[in-house]
Amino acid sequence: MVAGLGLRRSGRRNAFFFAGAAAIVLWSAGPFLWQLSTSFQLDRALVSPTPSLIPHPFILQHYLNIFSVKHFQFYVLNSCIVAAATTLLCLGLGAAAAYALARLKLRRRFGLLGLILSVSMFPQIAIVGPLYLLASSLGLLDTYLVLVIIYLALGLPLVIWVLFGYFQTIPEELDEAARIDGAGPLRILLLVIVPLSVPCLVTTGLIAFIAAWNEFMFALAMTSTIAHQTVPVGIANFTNLYYVPWGDIAAASVVVTLPLVLLVLFFQRRIIEGLTQGAVKE
Amino acid sequence: MSRVAAAGGAITRAPPAFAIIRTRRIDWPPLLLLLPTAISLGSVCVYPILGGLWLSLHNTMLATRENRFVGWLNYRTLAADPDFWSAWRHTLEFTAVSTLAETVIGLGMALLLVEWFHGRGLVRAAMLIPWAMPTVVTSKMFGWLFDGQNGLVNWMLRSLHLIGGNIDWYGSPNTALGTIVIADVWKTTPFMALLLLAGLQTIPGSLLEAARIDGAGAWQAFWRVRLPMLTPILLIAAMFRALDAFRIFDLVYVLTGGGPADSTEVLSTLTYKTLFSALEFGYGSALATAMFATEAAIALCFGILIAQSLRRQER
Structure with a gap:
């Protein structure tokens, strides 16, 4: 850990760092808090000359609106189904691939890993046209399946990368022992590696879930009705003819962001470890 | 890059004895375990890219069925x-x-957090909020914050007497792209900072201690020790950020739709409209390919810089 310069602490220095840390928290959380406050305010209060952070009066009208008028629950349900299916498949396929890359005798495995990672770097707009034509010819447009298939491929590289890093930290003697007992690769993966990797699988799954939950462009292109459109498409379409319903939008934003924020706050240390492992492993 | 090569070397150095005997047999299990991933990436990523190249040589129009x-x-x-x-x-x-x-502000945040210990968990947790929020929600949120009439930003700037009247942030061609930059900086800087923080924490404290004993102040320690040590990570992080920023779609599409007067039209939104509004799949694919080529050029530039900085560090 870093010692050194940080050890000389004077009062002024402490105050400086405290102010800086407070500024970071305010900058990161402030806009969302304003969104939270907006969601409980009357439209009339929102256009008043002096905005107030504390809702007065405190109303739930916007939340009622988005569910009863805009049927937001359908978008949420669609997103839950798509993101959950994507997450499970990502973890299953990703664990198998990461295990093969991390443990089994495979030539050029770092080349393979690099190839898999490079797939996630090209502009996604480059594949949306041909995929649309393909999905259209297979009759897959406006289905859950097409979104899950696409999100699986978009999520796999990061999942494989994070799991690969984690699997390498598991002592090799453990699967050696299982192999001597006569277990095959699949059994070792399921009975030795997976049980040891539950914390990592949870975090990686969360990262994959958030990515699928937040994706917008493919959902916009591939789905066309409320039967399969996901939350980002629903929110993007939240406009009235004559005015922008900022209160309703804020309520919808809170509904789809708050669960993620709470999960992230809970798992923050592991998420940061998972996401930054590539950059710091020198 | 050199990290991968070095690790690969470590693997091949000690082949288990039985592997030598069975080299002629194809080892099926690893290939079978990789097969689902290969099918997934092949059909959703590789095939469409090649398909897009092929399509860009056609005048495919969905509206007129020309092809x-x-x-x-x-x-x-x-x-x-x-x-x-x-x-x-x-x-x-x-x-x-x-x-x-994002790199400069992120570095600033990381330098601050590396010194600050009490409540660092809370700060890091807050910093993940922008990362976790759907980009569409971020766009709408900034649409409300920067609203031309009732936006909080206009109100704050007016209260501080920094501006005389309301600014139509994303409704005017002069400020629209800037507003999108601000929204993007808000969404991605904290994550950049966490990445750089992880990098700063790998710098041995003994190096900083030595610099201090030699009489270096915090400023000198930064320029002489921390920044040179951090350069490769800084460049890698900036490369990922740049490649990602280059693909920007959600923020623009939802906040301005490319307007006003095309002042925020970016390659992704232009391509999307060419594909799905004009239904010109042939020309849209040519746009996407041009975008791909530009992105590859950006990656190449960063790749050269990263290789140079790694070589300098090894010396």
């Missing part, structure tokens, strides 16, 4: 298309400004 091979015609049209070049310029401007701002 003829036209060779390089789309690329010739593209080279003379002012809309393409204007979107290309906006995208590069956006990428350069936002990547630079």
